[in-house]
Amino acid sequence: MLSEQDNELLTRVGPGTPMGDLLRRYWTPALLVSEVPTPDSDPVRVRLLGEDLVAFRDTNGQVGLVGENCPHRGASLYFGRNEECGLRCPYHGWKFDASGACVDMPSEPPTSVFKDKVQLKSYPTHESGGIVWTYMGPAEKMTPFRDFGTETLAPEHVSATKLHTTCNWVQAMEGNLDTSHISWLHQFNGVKDIQDDGSDKPGYPSNPMSWKFWAHDRAPRLEVEDTWYGFKYVGIRTTPNGFTHVRMSAFCYPYHTVIATVPFGCRQGLFVPIDDENCWRYSFTSRNVENPQGIGGANLFSVAPFKFGRAEVNGNGIIPREYTAENDYGIDRDEQRHRTFSGVAEFVSQDLMVTESMGPIYDRTQERLGTSDKALIRMRRLLIAAAKKVAEGGEPPAVDPDLDYRSIRSAEKILEEGEDWRILGTNDDPLVQEMDVDGIPASTPTTRS
Ligand code: FES
Ligand SMILES: [Fe+2]
Structure with missing residues (x-):
């Protein structure tokens, strides 16, 4: 829950607002x-x-x-x-x-x-x-362009999309960061029929098995760790075989997210305000090599009965919206009763249904947060503190050009005995080092939220 004052500070981004001034200090x-x-x-x-x-x-x-x-x-x-x-x-x-x-x-x-x-x-x-x-901030305070891995990206690997979302950027980003909803909103009946392929053991599970773990333990425990770029956090679940499975996602100031992926991910999701009541969800590739070892198994979505809005439909990277508030996101009550948890046919529209239906700017004085909301509480606190700091004449966080923004990664794994999740996806992760290509760690092809 936030005070009305903090909710205003967090969400409003027009010229002269504290959060607007913070966002204008980043490219x-x-x-x-x-x-x-x-x-x-x-x-x-x-x-x-x-x-x-x-x-x-x-x-x-x-x-x-x-x-x-x-x-x-x-x-x-x-x-x-x-x-x-x-x-x-x-x-x-x-x-x-x-x-x-x-x-x-x-x-x-x-x-x-x-x-x-x-x-x-x-x-x-x-x-x-x-x-x-x-860069929309004061010219004399222009911060350097931050390279998240795109500056050296080969032209054939460039891939960027954007998706219009009709709600405030913070609540859209909260929806993306929230790891617990994947055990609910995106679930479907067929998950229980996925055959155990032997990857329910320490190491990297196949993508179909990930679905199984999310459905098996539907109340993940969250641990949050502050980092130089913001924070990273895990949702910890117990697998059917009793192992410890973690989904790790990262938040980077001011609106970057890297969502959990097997074995680790670099694809960025950015929640860029159009205005206070609309945002673009940008997504872009930041690495040349895609999952060369094939870890993760079959495509994450190949086992799910959902459609995906493809940018190629328009040919220009803008993902079309078939399901909106106007058509109730195409909700099919028969599907909802018998086959899928949401009743909505398209994966991302399931997210849009819940985040947009909170209203254009959710009134956070009304919410009742639980332990599974720990990460988004941290994200709000960091953003509010950064906006106040800049309003008082301080510098925005995570703008130093010497920092390696390419090293911000997510991860998903079943932990070995005694393994610390905090190493996953970092430059110290043995797998990241092993997959190093031309000095730049590799990307994986799938993301989800
Ligand atoms: S030139 Fe007259 S309005 Fe633009
Ligand atoms: Fe989602």
Whole structure:
């Protein structure tokens, strides 16, 4: 439970809010590279942290991210002409380059120097891992771009998606971090029929067996460990054979999550506020090599009866929403009674059903938290403390360029006798060292929440 004041502080991200000021100190995803595919391609509307912007790729290939409304009399530059290294307003022809400078003002006399005094709001951009990132904080306090493993990613391995979620970014992220709900929301009757394939023993279980463990012990014990990037935590479950199974996920300031994966994972899920009541869930690959040892067995989802919204449907990385609040997420009561716990056919829409139905900004003065909510309590506390620190003139956490952001990983394993879960997925984990490729530990192909 949070006070009304803390809930406001945690969730509101517009200009001038404490949390908005904290988030603006990090490079943040603004849009997918695929949305501005080629020089002089169509401008794109971008709403980010409550600000209305327009993105365009100029003739030289540079991506501009500028205020949507023309500084002359406010027409939307989304309708502008993207031509010859600038975006030209359709109303009176004023033209702005990617830095927001007014480079042409043809509606004024040729002798006028007025254009030199006009500046359109603009933010710097950096392309990495299929995402156009931006920095929206004070220029004099610009923090370095953090490399989560995308800067050296081969083009053929770049994979980024985004999914629109109609609720506040924090509650969407809480849903993703929450390890206990996988024993409930995502369950289905067939789990009990999964045959024991022998991986219920210390080591890495097959993915089908993971489903079995989540269904077997539905009240995981949580342990949280603070780290330089935020925290990591495990949900501890007892397997049918009596072993200790852990799912470890990581939270990195300000909205990054890496969700438990066998044997360990690097794929990032980011909950980026569009405004206070909407967010994009970005996801991107950060490694070149996918699970070379095949640990984890069959694809996690091959055993589940659920559909998955595929980004390829649109071809541009934006995952379409088939199931929404308007159609009650397609809930099928017969399915819910007889086959699946949720009655919703698509895996991610199961998550969206529960997080969006909490309301656009959940009133956390009303909640009753239990022991299985320990991790999200920690996440809120860290974010609130960081926002207060920055509001008092302090520096945001986890922005040092010398830190190795590529080493933030999740894990899932059945522990050996005496094994400490805190080593899993770190650079000290023998498996991470063994899978090292060109000095960069490998990625695994599956993620889940
Ligand atoms: S409103 Fe844009 S040029 Fe006049
Ligand atoms: Fe989930």
